[in-house]
Amino acid sequence: MIAHEKAEKVLAAIDPDEVIRLTAALVRINSVWDPAAGTNEQAAAECVARWAEAQGFHVTMEAAAPGRPNVIVTHAPHPGGPRTLMFEGHTDVVTPGDVSAWTHDPFGAQTVGRRMYGRGANDTKGNLAAMLCAMAALKRSGIPLFGAILGGVLCDEEDQMIGVQHFIRQGHADRVTAAVICEPQDGLICTSQKGALRARLAVSGRMSHGAMPLAGLNTAPAVAELIARLHAMEENACRAIGRDEFLGWPSFTPTVIQAPARGSGQLNVIPGEACVLVDIRTIPHQSHSAIMEDLKRLTAGVQAHIRDHYCDYDRLLGVDRCRNLPIELEILTDRPCTRTDRSEPVVQAAHWATASVTGKEPAYGGVPGATDGTFLWALKHIPIVTMGAGDRQVPHQKDEWVDLDQLVETVKIYALTALHYLGGLAEK
Numbered sequence: 265m266i267a268h269e270k271a272e273k274v275l276a277a278i279d280p281d282e283v284i285r286l287t288a289a290l291v292r293i294n295s296v297w298d299p300a301a302g303t304n305e306q307a308a309a310e311c312v313a314r315w316a317e318a319q320g321f322h323v324t325m326e327a328a329a330p331g332r333p334n335v336i337v338t339h340a341p342h343p344g345g346p347r348t349l350m351f352e353g354h355t356d357v358v359t360p361g362d363v364s365a366w367t368h369d370p371f372g373a374q375t376v377g378r379r380m381y382g383r384g385a386n387d388t389k390g391n392l393a394a395m396l397c398a399m400a401a402l403k404r405s406g407i408p409l410f411g412a413i414l415g416g417v418l419c420d421e422e423d424q425m426i427g428v429q430h431f432i433r434q435g436h437a438d439r440v441t442a443a444v445i446c447e448p449q450d451g452l453i454c455t456s457q458k459g460a461l462r463a464r465l466a467v468s469g470r471m472s473h474g475a476m477p478l479a480g481l482n483t484a485p486a487v488a489e490l491i492a493r494l495h496a497m498e499e500n501a502c503r504a505i506g507r508d509e510f511l512g513w514p515s516f517t518p519t520v521i522q523a524p525a526r527g528s529g530q531l532n533v534i535p536g537e538a539c540v541l542v543d544i545r546t547i548p549h550q551s552h553s554a555i556m557e558d559l560k561r562l563t564a565g566v567q568a569h570i571r572d573h574y575c576d577y578d579r580l581l582g583v584d585r586c587r588n589l590p591i592e593l594e595i596l597t598d599r600p601c602t603r604t605d606r607s608e609p610v611v612q613a614a615h616w617a618t619a620s621v622t623g624k625e626p627a628y629g630g631v632p633g634a635t636d637g638t639f640l641w642a643l644k645h646i647p648i649v650t651m652g653a654g655d656r657q658v659p660h661q662k663d664e665w666v667d668l669d670q671l672v673e674t675v676k677i678y679a680l681t682a683l684h685y686l687g688g689l690a691e692k
Contacts (some may be wrong), residue, residue, distance in 0.1 A: 267689040268612035270407050270622065270683065270688060270689055271291065273405050273407060273601045274401055274402060274405045274407055274679050274680065274683055275401075275679070276334065276395065276405075277400075277401040277402070277404040277405040278398075278672075278675050278679065279397070279401075280672045280675075281399070282397050283390075283393050283492045283634050283671055283672060283675050284668055284671070284672075285536055285664070286393035286396065286397065287372035287373070287380060287385065287389055287394075287671065288313060288375075288380065289311055289313075290329055290355075290384065290389040290392065290393060291371065291373040291380070291382035291383070291385050291389050291390075292371055292372070292373050292382070293307045293308045293311060293371070293631075294383075295307065295308040295356055295357055295384070296356070296357055296358065296359050296360075296596065297356055297420065297422070297423065298359070304331035304332055304356075305331070305332050305333065305356050305419040305420070306331045307354055308356075308389075309325060309333040309334070309335045310325075312337070312355070312381050312392070312417050313335050315396065316335070316396065316415070319399075319400045320403065321327070321337045321400075321403070321415075322337070322339075322340070322400070323336070323337055323338075324336045326430070326434065327465060328418075328419050328420065328426050328429075329420075329426055332419040332420055332426070332427070333538055334357075334416070334417065334418050334419055334430060334431055335415075335577060335616075336414065336415070336416060336417070336431075336436060337396065337399065337414070337415035337417065338413070338414055339402065339403050339409075339412065339413040339415075340412035340413075341403075341408060341409050342411060342412070342508060343412050344676070345409070345411030345686065345687070346410070346411065346413035346441070347410070347412075347441045347442070347609075347680075347686055347687075348411055348412045348413070348414055348439045348440050348441050349411065349412075349413050349414070349440075349441070349442055349443070349444065349610070349682050349685050349686060350413075350414045350415075350416055350443040350444070350581035350640075351398070351399065351415050351416065351443075351444050351446055352395075352416040352418060352420070352445050352446060352636055353389075353392030353395055353417060353447075353681075354388060354417075354418050354419065354420070354427065354444055354448040354636060355389075355392070355418070355419055356418060356419055356422050356423075357384035357389070358383070358387075358422050358659075358660050359383075359385045359390075359607060360383045360662070361662065362566055362662075365571035366547055366662050366663055367381075367547065367662075367663050368663055369381075369382070370382055370662075370664075371383060371384040375574075375588040378668045379665045379666065379667060380665060380666055380668055380671075381664065381665045382664065382666055383459040384664070384666055385654075385665055385666040386448045386653075386654035386655065386658045386664050386666045387447065387448050387654065387659035387664070388421075388446060388447050388448060388652065388654075390448075390653055390654060390666040390671050390674075391446035391447060391448065391571055391652035391653055391654070391656050391671075391674060392417065392446060393447045394652065394653065394671055394678055395444070395678050396417075396502070396673045396674075397680035398675050398678035399413055399415055399566075399679075399682075400559070401679050402679055402683065402688075404680055407683065408688065409682070409683070409686040409687065409688045410586065410686055410687040411685075411686040411687070412439075412686075413682055413686070414439070415689070416428075416435070416636075418597045418636055419491075421635065422634050425636055425638075428636035428639045428640065430638060432639060432644060437640060437643075437644045438644070438645050439573070440640070440644070440689045441647075442608070442609065442648070442649075443637060443640050443644070443646050443647070443649075444610070444614070444648070444649055444650075444681060445636065445640075445648055445650040445651075445676070446651075446652045447631070447635055447650050447651075448652050448653060448654025448656055448658065448659060448666070449629060449631065449650055449652055449654075449656060450653075450654060450655055450670075451618070451651070451670065451674075452626075452627050452628060452651060452656075453611065453614050453618060453627070453649055454628070454629045454630055454649065455508070455510075455603065455604045455605075455606060455611055455628060456507050456508070456510055456601065456602060456603040456604070456630040457511075457601060457602045457630065457631040457633070457634060457635060457637065457638060457641075457650065458511050458546060458601050458632055458634065459543060459545065459546035459547075459552065459600045459601035459602075459634070460543070460544070460546075460597055460598075460599040460633070460634045461545075461552050461555055461595070461597065461598055461599070462541070462542065462543055462596040462597035463541070463544070463559060463593060463594065463595050463596060464596055465490055465539065465540045465541075465591060465593055465594075466537065466538075466591065466594070467482040467483040467486045467487060467490075467537060467538045467539065467540075467589065467590075467591050468536070468537050468541045468589065468590050468591075469535070469537065470534075470539070470586070471533065471535060471536030472532065472534045473532065473535055474531065474533055475532065475568040477534055478535070478581065478583050478585065481574070481585070481589055482534050482588065483523055483536075483537065483538040483589065484523065484538070485570055485573060486538070486566055486570045486591060487540060488568070489566045489570060490518075490540050490566055490591075491518050491521075491540065491571060493566060494516045494518055494540075494542060497516050497558060497562065498514065498515055498516035498517075499543055501514040501550065502605040503512060505547060505549055508547040508548060508579070508630065510547075510628065510629050510630030511557070511631075511632065512544065512547070513552060514544075514545060514547050515543075515544065515545045516544050516547055517539070517542065517543045517544060517545075519541050520539070520541035521538070521540050521541075521654070522540075523535040523536055523537070524536065524537055524538065525537045525539040545632075545633075546600075548601055548603050550612070550652060551573050552598055556595060559604055560593060563591045563592075563593045566591060567589065567590065567591045571588065571589060573663055574587040575587055578592040584628055596663055599638045599639070599642070600638065600641075600642050601629055601639065602638055602642070602648060604647045604648055605640070605647075606628075608647040609647075610647050610648075610681075610685055611647070611649055612684070613680075613681045613682075613685035614626075614651060614681050616680070616681075617676075617677045617678075617679075617680035617683075617684060618677050620680055621673055621676045622673070623664065632656075635650060637650060651674075651677070653666055653667065653670040653671040654666045654667070654670070
């Protein structure tokens with residue numbers, strides 16, 4: 265059988281209604297991680313496991329945390345082959361927020377025209393269903409694959425990514441030679457992802473009555489100085505590094521500013537402590553270790569600057585008080601940016617598959633955020649590409665939706681990517 269005929273046989277094994285049904289079944293499951301509400305990924309993982317077992321796949325379920333399982337779906341027609349391709353998708357979704365603001369039930373999987381609405385339809389239950397249906401089509405086609413496909417259905421991608429870290433610790437990634445990260449990228453082949461470095465800056469002052477500020481030590485000047493210097497760090501990085509073709513500009517963004525750091529604030533009370541949370545997004549050629557050293561210097565510099573400020577101010581007012589205002593730096597997250605060379609076989613496979621299905625020259629891009637692929641790339645040096653159905657601006661918004669025609673097209677692209685990467689097109 266020639267290569268064209270093999271590809272057509274795989275495509276013929278795809279059932280468009282199958283991916284739509286599976287997507288709807290997953291969207292109808294509330295898999296927001298919310299201990300107070302009693303919701304988690306358990307039911308979504310069990311849905312996937314039942315479906316995959318019914319297709320005849322080898323399925324295992326492992327708890328990364330209570331109520332938060334990973335599901336591993338394996339298709340290994342030639343397990344001794346040199347390559348194992350991983351498809352990765354996650355079962356968790358973010359909160360729908362104010363449900364009354366939605367036009368459609370966030371867990372209703374309502375279809376209007378060729379769009380399905382619901383939390384996770386776009387990010388990323390539709391693409392999770394697409395990768396599973398692509399595996400099923402390859403299995404049904406009977407085309408020989410010289411290697412294995414591993415479907416990693418992982419928990420907690422939206423927060424601390426404990427699912428992929430557990431997957432790696434259990435040794436499952438050791439056999440993976442390349443991975444397709446199944447996320448909404450609107451048909452783009454994304455070969456890079458921004459890094460994420462998050463930090464907490466805690467400022468300790470002294471609480472006092474708002475009418476007697478000199479009896480305390482206000483944290484506000486330190487917070488203002490931290491924000492100004494973080495912006496200067498961002499500007500310096502933009503000037504020094506420039507704009508990445510696919511990832512855009514680096515950013516140093518204060519996202520949460522709290523004073524007091526805990527509890528409720530009051531208008532006539534100077535808080536005794538404050539905190540600033542910073543979300544730093546990096547592009548290639550930035551060093552996270554160098555940024556962390558810069559943050560340490562920034563913290564020490566602001567602390568000294570504010571102490572000097574209060575010394576000068578207190579001298580003006582004739583006040584003698586303790587002017588020590590310590591600032592503590594805590595690194596919360598350190599995820600490097602990723603970049604996969606276009607010469608990698610998995611990129612070439614994705615390029616061929618996308619061109620074959622769409623009839624167009626593929627477009628490339630970069631992922632503005634981090635994914636589970638960050639850990640696969642950083643810890644196990646696994647080449648990754650990120651691609652899938654869905655408008656990239658839609659995740660985490662109200663009335664989230666996915667285009668069903670693009671979702672079916674994505675099943676085809678995933679299936680042909682695996683066919684190409686695992687040597688299914690070779691003549692025998």
